[in-house]
Amino acid sequence: MSALMTYAPAFPEILLLVGACAIMIADLYVKDQAKGLTLWLAHGLLLACAVVTLALFAGHFALGGKPRLMLGGLFISDLLSHLLKFAAYASTAVTLVYSRRYLADRGLLRGEFITLLLFSLLGIMIMISAASFLSIYLGLELMSLCLYAMVALNRDSALSTEAAMKYFVLGALSSGLLLYGMSMVYGATGSLQLADVSRASALLAAHATERSFLAFGLVFVVAGLAFKLGAAPFHMWIPDVYHGAPTAVTLVIGSAPKLSAFAMAIRLLVNGMPELAQDWQEMLALLALLSIAIGNITAIAQSNLKRMLAYSTIAHMGFMLLGLLSGVVGGNRLSAADAYGAALFYVIVYVIMTLGAFGMLVYLSRAGFECEKLEDLRGLNRRSPWLAFLMLILMFSLAGIPPTAGFYAKLAVFSAAVNAGWIWLAVAAVLLSLVGAFYYLRIVKLMYFDEPADTGPAIDVAGPPEMRALLGANAIVLLLLGILPQPLLNLCFIAIQAL
Amino acid sequence: MSLPYLSLSIWVPIVAGAAVVAAGWRRGDQRAELQRRIAMAGAILGFLVTIPLYTGFNLTAADFQFVEKAAWIGRFNINYHLGVDGISVLFVLLNSFITVLVVLAGWSVIESRVGQYYAAFLVMSGILNGVFAALDAVLFYVFFEASLIPMFIIIGVWGGPNRVYAAFKFFLYTLMGSLLMLIAMLYLYGKSGGSFSIVDWQRLPLALGTQVALFFGFLFAFAVKVPMWPVHTWLPDAHTEAPTGGSVVLAAILLKLGAYGFVRFSLPILPDACRHLAPLMITLSLIAIVYIGLVTLVQTDMKRLIAYSSVSHMGFVTLGFFAMTGGAPTAYGVEGALVQMISHGFVSGALFLCIGVMYDRMHTRLLADYGGVVNTMPRFAALMLLFAMANSGLPVTSGFVGEFLVILGAMKVSFWIASLAALTLILGAAYTLWMYKRVIFGAVANPNVAALKDLNWREATALGALAVAVLFMGIYPVAFTEVMHASVNDLLRHIAVPKT
Numbered sequence: 001m002s003a004l005m006t007y008a009p010a011f012p013e014i015l016l017l018v019g020a021c022a023i024m025i026a027d028l029y030v031k032d033q034a035k036g037l038t039l040w041l042a043h044g045l046l047l048a049c050a051v052v053t054l055a056l057f058a059g060h061f062a063l064g065g066k067p068r069l070m071l072g073g074l075f076i077s078d079l080l081s082h083l084l085k086f087a088a089y090a091s092t093a094v095t096l097v098y099s100r101r102y103l104a105d106r107g108l109l110r111g112e113f114i115t116l117l118l119f120s121l122l123g124i125m126i127m128i129s130a131a132s133f134l135s136i137y138l139g140l141e142l143m144s145l146c147l148y149a150m151v152a153l154n155r156d157s158a159l160s161t162e163a164a165m166k167y168f169v170l171g172a173l174s175s176g177l178l179l180y181g182m183s184m185v186y187g188a189t190g191s192l193q194l195a196d197v198s199r200a201s202a203l204l205a206a207h208a209t210e211r212s213f214l215a216f217g218l219v220f221v222v223a224g225l226a227f228k229l230g231a232a233p234f235h236m237w238i239p240d241v242y243h244g245a246p247t248a249v250t251l252v253i254g255s256a257p258k259l260s261a262f263a264m265a266i267r268l269l270v271n272g273m274p275e276l277a278q279d280w281q282e283m284l285a286l287l288a289l290l291s292i293a294i295g296n297i298t299a300i301a302q303s304n305l306k307r308m309l310a311y312s313t314i315a316h317m318g319f320m321l322l323g324l325l326s327g328v329v330g331g332n333r334l335s336a337a338d339a340y341g342a343a344l345f346y347v348i349v350y351v352i353m354t355l356g357a358f359g360m361l362v363y364l365s366r367a368g369f370e371c372e373k374l375e376d377l378r379g380l381n382r383r384s385p386w387l388a389f390l391m392l393i394l395m396f397s398l399a400g401i402p403p404t405a406g407f408y409a410k411l412a413v414f415s416a417a418v419n420a421g422w423i424w425l426a427v428a429a430v431l432l433s434l435v436g437a438f439y440y441l442r443i444v445k446l447m448y449f450d451e452p453a454d455t456g457p458a459i460d461v462a463g464p465p466e467m468r469a470l471l472g473a474n475a476i477v478l479l480l481l482g483i484l485p486q487p488l489l490n491l492c493f494i495a496i497q498a499l
Numbered sequence: 500m501s502l503p504y505l506s507l508s509i510w511v512p513i514v515a516g517a518a519v520v521a522a523g524w525r526r527g528d529q530r531a532e533l534q535r536r537i538a539m540a541g542a543i544l545g546f547l548v549t550i551p552l553y554t555g556f557n558l559t560a561a562d563f564q565f566v567e568k569a570a571w572i573g574r575f576n577i578n579y580h581l582g583v584d585g586i587s588v589l590f591v592l593l594n595s596f597i598t599v600l601v602v603l604a605g606w607s608v609i610e611s612r613v614g615q616y617y618a619a620f621l622v623m624s625g626i627l628n629g630v631f632a633a634l635d636a637v638l639f640y641v642f643f644e645a646s647l648i649p650m651f652i653i654i655g656v657w658g659g660p661n662r663v664y665a666a667f668k669f670f671l672y673t674l675m676g677s678l679l680m681l682i683a684m685l686y687l688y689g690k691s692g693g694s695f696s697i698v699d700w701q702r703l704p705l706a707l708g709t710q711v712a713l714f715f716g717f718l719f720a721f722a723v724k725v726p727m728w729p730v731h732t733w734l735p736d737a738h739t740e741a742p743t744g745g746s747v748v749l750a751a752i753l754l755k756l757g758a759y760g761f762v763r764f765s766l767p768i769l770p771d772a773c774r775h776l777a778p779l780m781i782t783l784s785l786i787a788i789v790y791i792g793l794v795t796l797v798q799t800d801m802k803r804l805i806a807y808s809s810v811s812h813m814g815f816v817t818l819g820f821f822a823m824t825g826g827a828p829t830a831y832g833v834e835g836a837l838v839q840m841i842s843h844g845f846v847s848g849a850l851f852l853c854i855g856v857m858y859d860r861m862h863t864r865l866l867a868d869y870g871g872v873v874n875t876m877p878r879f880a881a882l883m884l885l886f887a888m889a890n891s892g893l894p895v896t897s898g899f900v901g902e903f904l905v906i907l908g909a910m911k912v913s914f915w916i917a918s919l920a921a922l923t924l925i926l927g928a929a930y931t932l933w934m935y936k937r938v939i940f941g942a943v944a945n946p947n948v949a950a951l952k953d954l955n956w957r958e959a960t961a962l963g964a965l966a967v968a969v970l971f972m973g974i975y976p977v978a979f980t981e982v983m984h985a986s987v988n989d990l991l992r993h994i995a996v997p998k999t
Contacts, residue, residue, distance in 0.1 A: 381656075385520075385615070396648060401674075402641040408572075411637070411681070415575070418685040426685070430678040437674055441651070441667060449655040449663055489574050 009056060009070060009077030012049045012085060013125050019045040020118035027111030035109045039096060042114050046096075050089045057082035065498035069131055073193045076131035080266065080344070083495040084128045084259050091255040091351055092121050097470050098359040099248030101463065105367035108153055108246065116153075117252060120146035124260040130267055133182045133192040137175075140228070143260060144171050147253055151245040163244020170227070170237045178224025184217025185273075194272040205275040215279050221268055222283045229261045231321060232290040235314045239302075242310035247365060247372065250306055251358040254313060255351050261317075262347040265324055270340060270499065277328035284325035285425055291318030292429050296436035306372050308439060309357055312398060315436055320346045322429060323413040326420035335419055341493040342412035348488065349397075349409040349481070356394045356474040360387070363463050363471055377443060379452030384461040388447045390475035397478045399440040400433055405481035408489070504555075505565050505581040507548040508591055508628045512598065515541020516621035523614035531613040535606060538617035542602045545624060546595040552588050558981055561585070561989035563634060563698075571638070575688075577695050580635040585986030586762055586837060589979060590631045590755055593844050596968075597751045598624040600961045601744040604852055607957070608743065608859050609657060616657060620744060623649040627752050631759065636684045636695040639763075643720075643756065644677055650745065650753065658740040665733075665740035672733040676723035680760075683716030687768070701767040704998050710772035717765050724757025727817060728787040731810045738806035739864070743855025746802060750809050750847035755840050758816045762833070762990070766820060770994040773821065780821035785919050787814030792926035796933070801854045801864045804934055805847060808890060811923060812843050818920055819905040822912045827995040829911050833987050834980055835904025841979060842889070842897035842972055849886040849965040853879070856958050857938070860951055866937050870944030875951040880939045882954075882962045887935040889969045891928035897972035 007014070023045065027038045060068075060079055067078035095117070103109035123143030130136040148171065152164035186192055188210060189200035204210035227234040242250045269280050295315025302308040323343025327336035364371035364387075371377075381388035397406035410433065417426040481488055519537050523530045557564055563582030571579040583591060601620055609616045626649070629642035647670055655666035688695055691703050705713070723730045734754075738746050766773055773780075791811040798804035819836025820828055856879060857872070858864055873880040889896035892903075902923065910917040943949050954962070972979060 381612075381615075392648075401648060402644045407641070407644070411685075412575075414681065415685045415688065418682060419689045423682070423686070426682055427679070430682055431675070434671065434675050434678055438667070438671060441670060444651070445655060445663055445666070448652055449666070484571075486572050486574070489572060493574055 006070065009068060010075055010129075012052050012056070013122060013129070015052060016045065016049050016118065016122050016125065019048070020115060020122065023118065024111065024115045027115065030111070032110070035104070035111070038111055038114050039100060042096060042118060043093060045118070046089045046093045050086060053082050053085050053089070057086070061494075065494070067498065069195065073195070074132045074135045075129050076267075077129060079495040079498040081129045081263070083344075083491060084263050085125050087348055087351065088121060088124050088128070088256045088259050091259070091355060092117060094355050094359070094470060094474065095248075095252050095255060097467055098251060098355070098362050101467065102246070102248045102362045102365055105365075106154065106246065108248075113150065113153060116146040116150050120150070120252070121256065124256050127260040127267075128263040130264075131194055131271075133186065133194070133197075136264060136267060137179065137182070139260070140178075140264070141175065143257060144175070147257065150249045150252060151241060153249060154246050157244075157246075159244045160246060163241045166244075167237055167241045174224050174227030174234065177220050177227070181217045181220025181222075181224060184220065185214060188214050188217065194267060197272045198274060201273050202275040211276075214273070214276060218273060218276055218279055219283070222280055222287075225261070225265055225268060226287050228264065229258075229317045229321075230314055231287040231317045232294040232314055235291065235294065238314055239307045239310040242313070243304060243306045243372075247306065247358060247362050247370065251355065251362060254309070254354040254358055258317075258347055258351055258354075262320065262344065266340065266499070269324070270327065270336075274328070274333070278331075281325040281328065284321045285422065288318040288321035288325060289425060289428060291315060291321065292432045296432050296439075299436065299439045302439075303374055304372055305361060305374055305376070308374070309354070312436070312439070313354070315432070316346075316350050316398075319410060319413055319429065319433075320350065322417045322422070322425065326413075326416040326422060329420045335416070337493060337497045337499075339416035339420065340499070341489075341496040342409075342416045344496055345412050345489055345492040346409040348492065349405045349478075352474065352478060352481075353394060353397050353406060356390070356471065356478065357398065359467075359471050359474060360391050360394065363387075363467060364461070374442070374446060377446045378450045380447040382452050386472070387461055390472060391447060392444055393475045393479050395440040395443050397482070399437045401437070403479065403482040405478045405485060407482060408485040412489070502548075502551070503565075503567050504548055504551050505583065505591070505628075505632045506567055508545065508552070508595060509581075509625045509632065511548055511625070512541055512545040512595075512621040512628075513625035515545065516618040516625070519614050519621065520618045528611065528613055531610070534614040534617060535602075538602050538621060539599075541621050542595075542599045542624070545621070546599050549592050549595045549628075552583060553592055553982070556585075556588055556982060558585075559985055561985040564588075566634075571635075575637070575695070576693050577637045578635045579638060580696065581632040581638075582634045583632055585983040586990070587631045587759065589837070589841055589982060590752070590759065591628050593755075593841055594624060594627045594631070594752045597747060597844065597848055600848070600852070600964065601747050603957050603961045604747065604855060605742070605744045607955075608855070612656065616653070616744075619649040619653050620748065623653075623748065627756070630756055634697050636687070636697055636700070639697070640677070640681060640684060644674070646753065646756070647673055650749070653745040654737060654741045657742040658745070660740075661736070662740040665736040668733045669737040672723050672730070676720035676730075679716045680720035683713045686713065686716075697763065697768075701993065703768070705769070705771075707771050707775065707999050710769040710998070711775060714765060714769045714772035714776060717760065717769070721757040721760040721765065722783075724760065725754060725813050725817060726757065726810060727783050727814070728791060728810065731787070731791070734810060735803045735806040738809075738851075739800060739802045743851060743858065746851040746855070747848045750805070750851055751844035754809060754813055755844065758813065758820070758836070758840055761817065761820050762837075766828070767990060767993050770827075771997055771999050773994070774823060774826055777821045777823045780817060781916060784814045784818035784821065785916065787811060788818065788920055788923050789926070792923055792930070795930040796926070798930075799866050801857075801866060801934065801938070802851070804866075804930065805850045805854065808927065808930060809843065809847050811927070812839065812847070815839050815902060815905050815920065815923065816843075818916075819908055822905075822909045822916060824912045825995065826997075827991045829908035830987055830991060831904045831911070832908025833991065834983050835901050835906075835908055837901075837983055837987070838897075838972075838976060838979060839901025839905060842901050842969070845965050845968045845972065846886055846889045846896075846898055849962060849969065850883075850890060852958070852961055852965070853883045853886060856954065856962075861947055866934065868944070869938040869948060870941045871939075871948055872951065873939045874943050875949060876953045878959065879954050879962075882966055883939065884935065885966050885969065887931045889973070891931045892924050895970070895973045897969045897976075899973060900976040
């Protein structure tokens with residue numbers, strides 16, 4: 001029994017792997033008309049994983065929250081990993097609820113979608129708990145391969161296929177960059193384990209030659225990371241993939257994988273190479289500024305909602321990076337927890353906002369009609385004041401206007417950046433977020449100021465009640481977090497502090 | 500004293516706003532009458548809960564009163580910290596009072612999306628009370644920014660033909676200002692060792708260079724709101740396109756946020772920078788007073804005219820705050836500016852209501868379409884005359900008190916500043932009375948004017964209430980200034996001490 005219990009921190013992964021395989025097999029016997037059963041099984045599995053993770057979190061917290069390495073140093077179990085995994089389950093469950101009708105209308109609600117989604121979640125969880133270059137890479141590939149396939153789920157759509165190809169080719173390239181960088185670091189430090197890498201690089205960082213060798217590897221690692229995050233100038237795939245994928249799949253790509261990208265950044269940079277913070281913080285500063293600028297400015301020119309939200313994602317990842325790059329000030333790590341906690345809060349709030357925004361698009365789409373143009377939201381307040389209000393909250397939250405959660409996310413990262421002395425960066429980011437406010441306001445304008453177009457496709461705003469309720473809860477959570485952000489903020493800081 | 504009146508003044512209108520929307524759930528405008536009544540009840544209740552703030556106010560204390568404090572976001576040491584002093588308490592009352600009138604003014608005019616209209620105004624009323632009562636910088640910022648959302652919707656949905664442009668301009672202009680203020684606040688947060696309390700910041704020693712940088716951070720936010728020349732251009736657009744109620748709230752309350760920010764943040768927290776940059780601020784104020792006064796003269800649209808006149812009048816307010824002698828502004832100047840802010844709230848609100856009254860009947864705001872209104876609307880003409888006189892600063896009206904005190908304060912600083920500022924008495928009279936003459940007097944201009952009906956009881960009540968306020972403030976200004984004395988004197992003493 002005790003031998004089994006040593007694997008307890010990996011139970012969620014084991015459970016999910018076994019469960020996903022079981023669902024894959026069970027699904028073969030489920031008729032196409034009854035795919036709801038598979039969905040229920042998936043929800044049950046997620047719930048079981050969530051319960052286990054919650055138990056682990058509570059147990060871990062009670063024991064003081066010290067990180068535990070296991071499985072020969074491949075796997076780390078800490079409060080951050082439990083929190084992120086929990087968020088990933090929630091996001092996946094929400095995705096399943098949102099996408100059900102959309103996929104059913106298009107004949108895409110097949111076992112493949114559900115299994116791929118579960119395996120991509122497994123990849124995400126492995127990345128979150130990775131303690132070695134090897135497990136990071138394995139998790140990343142597991143997640144990415146599932147996502148490539150999901151983008152191409154709609155085989156007959158040229159747009160989707162093209163998006164999948166782009167995603168795959170560029171994704172493979174970025175994996176190559178990441179691997180190359182990892183191999184350089186491995187060459188310099190002689191270990192794949194992040195804890196050893198951290199120790200070895202601390203010794204090496206003192207010597208100029210070794211340091212430059214490490215920094216060289218670091219450049220590739222950061223580039224690979226930026227690609228996965230979708231930070232400019234490695235953002236090219238985002239608009240095409242977001243646009244080309246079926247909206248339900250865009251919902252998947254835009255949500256939980258961001259959590260894993262954040263975890264990857266924390267593991268690789270903060271856990272793995274804290275001594276090189278000076279170097280990677282400067283790289284991240286450049287990435288952050290470019291992302292915020294390119295994301296926000298280009299989003300204005302978009303007439304397609306999915307593309308617009310894709311560019312907004314790029315900008316948001318830039319804001320999140322503001323937190324990551326403010327942790328170490330002149331070798332001093334005193335404010336590190338504040339800064340990384342701010343970034344963690346940002347990414348979680350961002351995932352909630354993305355789920356809501358794409359969820360709304362999925363909700364408004366119908367069989368034979370894709371709600372994806374700005375025009376499609378015209379006069380929404382006339383058709384459904386409630387939905388328009390929810391979208392209003394989502395948009396103001398994305399723009400970072402109080403009283404919504406998006407404001408505190410921005411407040412936290414700006415505060416971290418200003419405290420770390422990145423004032424010019426904070427001012428630039430703030431001014432660019434003003435640019436960003438414009439295109440979110442434009443959505444509000446379309447919904448509230450304009451009358452519904454008579455000629456446009458008449459959208460009936462009724463939908464599955466469970467989805468309607470969840471969408472409402474999703475947006476209202478942002479408003480509630482905007483009024484009382486304390487619980488989530490505290491959770492984020494507790495998780496980061498134990499890092 | 501036992502009830503949390505400040506919290507009530509914030510949350511009663513907001514809850515009423517939610518109730519208004521809930522009353523129309525899935526029925527929309529079929530329930531309009533019920534929604535109007537709920538809105539009215541909410542507005543009146545919202546006003547009633549602010550009255551104890553005045554009656555229970557301790558005139559001798561300079562400190563904050565009715566203080567409420569609770570931890571809000573412990574991680575950042577952000578508190579739900581409310582309180583009013585002699586400077587802010589009157590604005591809470593003014594705002595709640597104006598809200599009642601705005602609800603009244605929209606009664607029979609707004610016919611589409613009634614619930615949303617009233618909800619937006621009530622929510623905004625609560626938010627604005629929050630701005631004036633907040634003693635925590637983040638709480639202040641949250642309310643300051645949140646007020647943009649309902650106003651954006653109000654202008655954009657119920658506004659005039661060019662409403663979309665005006666709504667965006669309003670929102671983006673003010674957002675830009677406040678974002679820079681946010682950075683300044685975050686810097687102060689770090690400097691003060693992790694406090695967002697405005698009171699703590701006032702005691703924080705800061706080098707002059709830092710103060711100047713922070714001053715500009717705050718300046719953008721407040722100058723846009725005031726609005727000061729040259730960042731005033733959003734105001735005429737927003738005013739012109741907003742529905743009557745929107746214009747009233749904009750002029751009466753929203754414009755006060757900027758000036759209030761100067762008194763609450765810039766002057767006490769950055770006194771040395773204020774001293775250092777006073778010449779700049781005085782210049783900008785004088786440009787607003789004189790140049791914008793001239794611009795006002797040539798307006799052909801009544802709402803634009805009053806909007807520009809607001810800019811000119813607000814120039815007086817900033818002049819009062821920054822005309823410094825002996826290291827601090829004069830008590831006359833600051834009190835005059837505060838009186839001017841309140842008076843302007845009454846007078847410009849009333850003038851926008853007057854224009855609204857005519858616009859509802861004629862559907863035009865152009866001066867050229869009017870003439871001879873006195874023949875068909877004599878009662879209206881009489882009331883409007885009073886407000887026109889107040890706008891031009893005639894003694895016995897509220898407009899006189901503030902302007903006189905500010906000029907008195909400026910005279911202590913420099914004869915020339917005072918004389919330039921005094922030009923407004925001529926310009927103000929010129930543009931206001933000229934407008935009045937062209938609209939009200941003369942021969943009946945066209946059949947539309949001939950068909951005008953005089954005020955209905957709702958309009959008469961709203962304008963009558965404002966007329967009483969304007970006259971009362973003109974005859975017995977002590978009722979207002981006595982509230983301010985202790986806090987203003989305390990502020991002046993504080994400013995006079997260098998912080999560097």
